[in-house]
Amino acid sequence: xxxxxxxxxxxxxxxxxxxxxxxxxxxxxxxxxxxxxxxxxxxxxxxxxxxxxxxxxxxxxxxxxxxxxxxxxxxxxxxxxxxxxxxxxxxxxxxxxxxxxxxxxxxxxxxxxxxx
Amino acid sequence: xxxxxxxxxxxxxxxxxxxxxxxxxxxxxxxxxxxxxxxxxxxxxxxxxxxxxxxxxxxxxxxxxxxxxxxxxxxxxxxxxxxxxxxxxxxxxxxxxxxxxxxxxxxxxxxxxxxxxxxxxxxxxxxxxxxxxxxxxxxxxxxxxxxxxxxxxxxxxxxxxxxxxxxxxxxxxxxxxxxxxxxxxxxxxxxxxxxxxxxxxxxxxxxxxxxxxxxxxxxxxxxxxxxxxxxxxxxxxxxxxxxxxxxxxxxxxxxxxxxxxxxxxxxxxxxxxxxxxxxxxxxxxxxxxxxxxxxxxxxxxxxxxxxxxxxxxxx
Numbered sequence: 001x002x003x004x005x006x007x008x009x010x011x012x013x014x015x016x017x018x019x020x021x022x023x024x025x026x027x028x029x030x031x032x033x034x035x036x037x038x039x040x041x042x043x044x045x046x047x048x049x050x051x052x053x054x055x056x057x058x059x060x061x062x063x064x065x066x067x068x069x070x071x072x073x074x075x076x077x078x079x080x081x082x083x084x085x086x087x088x089x090x091x092x093x094x095x096x097x098x099x100x101x102x103x104x105x106x107x108x109x110x111x112x113x114x115x116x
Numbered sequence: 117x118x119x120x121x122x123x124x125x126x127x128x129x130x131x132x133x134x135x136x137x138x139x140x141x142x143x144x145x146x147x148x149x150x151x152x153x154x155x156x157x158x159x160x161x162x163x164x165x166x167x168x169x170x171x172x173x174x175x176x177x178x179x180x181x182x183x184x185x186x187x188x189x190x191x192x193x194x195x196x197x198x199x200x201x202x203x204x205x206x207x208x209x210x211x212x213x214x215x216x217x218x219x220x221x222x223x224x225x226x227x228x229x230x231x232x233x234x235x236x237x238x239x240x241x242x243x244x245x246x247x248x249x250x251x252x253x254x255x256x257x258x259x260x261x262x263x264x265x266x267x268x269x270x271x272x273x274x275x276x277x278x279x280x281x282x283x284x285x286x287x288x289x290x291x292x293x294x295x296x297x298x299x300x301x302x303x304x305x306x307x308x309x310x311x312x313x314x315x316x317x318x319x320x321x322x323x324x325x326x327x328x329x330x331x332x333x334x335x336x337x338x339x340x341x342x343x344x345x346x347x348x349x350x351x352x353x354x355x356x357x358x359x360x361x362x363x364x365x366x367x368x369x370x371x372x373x374x375x376x377x378x379x380x381x382x383x384x385x386x387x388x389x390x391x392x393x394x395x396x397x398x399x400x401x402x403x404x405x406x407x408x409x410x411x412x413x414x415x416x417x418x419x420x421x422x423x424x425x426x427x428x429x430x431x
Contacts, residue, residue, distance in 0.1 A: 006285050007205065010161075018404050035405055041156045042401055048149035052123075091406050093124035097146070098399045102392065105129040108141075109388055112131045 009069050012037050021084060030058075030076040031083040039063060043071035049090035055081035125150070132345055132376070139379045139387035142345055148299070151375040155295045157394045157401075159283055164195040164384040165221065165248055166288040167276040168204075169214070174273035179264055187263045188276050189288045191238050192251040192384040193221075195280075204279045214279055221248040223276040229266035236263045236272065248278060251383030291390055293380040299370040301347045309365050310339055317360065324356035345376050 012018060016036055024030035035042060043061035050059040050073075058076040075083040127146040133139065143151060170185040177184070201221070204214030214220050222244040227236050237260030238250035252258040266272065283290035313321070315332075318339055322330045329347040333340055341347060357365035379387050 010282065010284055011205070019406075038401075038405070041153045041161070041398075042405060045147075045149045045153040045398075046405075048147050088406065091402050094150075094402055095399060096124040097127060097150070098395055098402070100124070101127045101129060101143070101146075102395045102399075104127070105392065105395070108129050108131050109134075112134060 004067060009039075010037050024076075027076060029079060029082055030074070033073045033075070033083070033087055035071045035073065037069050038071045039069070040071075043073060045094065046073060046087075046090055049094050050075055050086055052093075053077075053081070053086050053089060056086050059086075134388060137381045137383055137387055139377075139391065140345075141377050141379075141391070142300070143297075143375045143377065145373055146375070148372065148375070151297050151377070153398060154391075154394055155297055155377070157397050158295045158379065158390055159290055159292050161282055161284060161397055161401075162291050162385070162390055162393045163198045163203075163280050163282055164289050164291045165193045165198060165201065165278050165280050166286075166384075167191065167193070167223065168220075168279040168281065168288075169277040170274055171277070172272075172274045174271050176270045177264055177266055177272050178270075184264065184272070184274070185276075188223075188225075191241075191261050191263075192291075192382040193223075193248050193278055194251055194253075195248070195291070195384040196389075197245065197247045198280055201280045203281070215277065217244070219279060221245045221278045223278060224274075225263075225276065226273045227266065228271040229268055232268060234266040235259075236266060237261060238263065241276070291381050291385045293382055295377070295379050297375045297377045298348070299372060300374040300376055301344055302369050302371050303341045303344070303347070304367040304369075305339055305341075306365050306367075307338070309362055313360075313362070321353065321356055321360065321365075325353050326350060 018036055020034045020036075022032045022034070024032065040063060043063065047059050047061045050056050055078045056075060057078060059074070061071055061073045063071055073087070075086055077083055077086050125146050127150075128144045130142040130144065131139070132141055134141075143154075167185075167188040170181075170188055172181045172184065175181055175184060179187075202208075202219045204210075204219040205212050207214065207216060207219035209218045210216035223241045224244075225236070225241050227234065227240050239253060239260035240263075241250060243249045250261060252260055264272070281289040283292075310318070315337060318332055318337070322332060322339060327346060327348055329341055329343055330353070331340055331342045332338070351368065353366055354368065357363060377391075379390060381387050381390055385393070
C-alpha cells in the first residue's frame, strides 16, 4: 500500500551527499555527521572506533527513525582535536584493521587448506 | 595531531573448521561492534543472484503460477559472477529493464510429463550462463532441489530471469542460512579447591556439563577445558559446584575481544568467499563514508589551513 520502496533503504538518490557535517552552534569542537542510506552496521562500528580516540569526549549515534535511512553520529572532542579529524581517523583505523584482517584471513585460509 | 589518537586494532583470524558451505572461525583482538558489523553485512549486504522475474508460457500443472515463481525464487544460484554482473536498476545497456545479458541471466524450464509422473528439480533448469546455475547442479550425488511434481500430460514452460541483488532488498538474495557469533568463554578453575575433590566427585562434576568440554587429564587428574571455542556457557557447572557444596570452584566470564563465528550459506557462495566479500564490502562502505574534509581546523593550526571547503549546513 503506502510502504516505501525497498530500494530506498540503500540507493543514494542522485545529487545527495553521502556524508554531511553540521557544526554544533553551542559547543565548540562538537558536530554531527549524517550518513545517508546507512544503518547500525556502520553507525555502531564507527562510534566504537571513535571512542578509542583519547581526544574524544563524547561520541554517540542514532537512527532517528526506522523509515529514515540515515545515521547521525555526534562527536565532541577536546580542543586538541576536532570532530572531523576524529571521524577521519576512525575511518582510516577501521580501514587498516580490515586490511590487516583480510590479509591475516587469506594467510590462514592458505595454511588451513594446505594442512587438510 | 596525527598519530596521537587511537591505534587501529590488529585482529587475527583462526579458522577452526571449513567446508564448502560452512565455516567456523575465531576473530581475535577486535570489538563486538566489529563482529556485529561483519555479521550484519554477511546476511544483508553481500550481493548474490536469484530468480527475480518469471515469464510463464505454459503451466498445466496442479500449482498456480505464483506458487511456481515462489518455488523458483528460493533456489540458490551460484553467485561467483556477481562482480561482472551489474544491478538491473543501473544497467547502462537496457535502462533498468533488467532483461539484457549485462544484468540478468535467463533460466529456461521446459518439461512435459510423458510417463506416469515426473519430479521436476532444479537440474531441469537450463541456464544461459554456465557460471550461474542452481547450487547443486554439478553435484552428481544430489537429485537437485525439487520444484514440483507433474502428472501424465502436464506441462510447464517458463523463463526465469535471475538478477543480482542484496539481502537487504529481499530475502531471496540473502546468501546465508545462519551467521552467529559468541564471545569466547574464559574459565578459571580454582585449582586448590579442585584438589579437595575426589576423582569420583571430579567425574560427577565434569559430567554435569552438557557439552563434553571439560576433561580430566588422565596423568595429573586435573580438570581442564579442552576446547574453549566449543564451550557454550550454560552455568550448569557453577550450579553443580554449588550443589556439591563448593561455591567458587569455577568462574566463568567472557572475553570481550575474541569471537567465534559460525557461518552457513545457502549454497550461492562458498562460506570462505562470503567472509572475504563481507570484509571487502565493509571496507567499501567505509570508503564511501570518508569524504569529509577538515575546514574546522583546531585553533593552533588555524593559519595554515589553505583550503576552504563548504559543508552542507543542515537546519
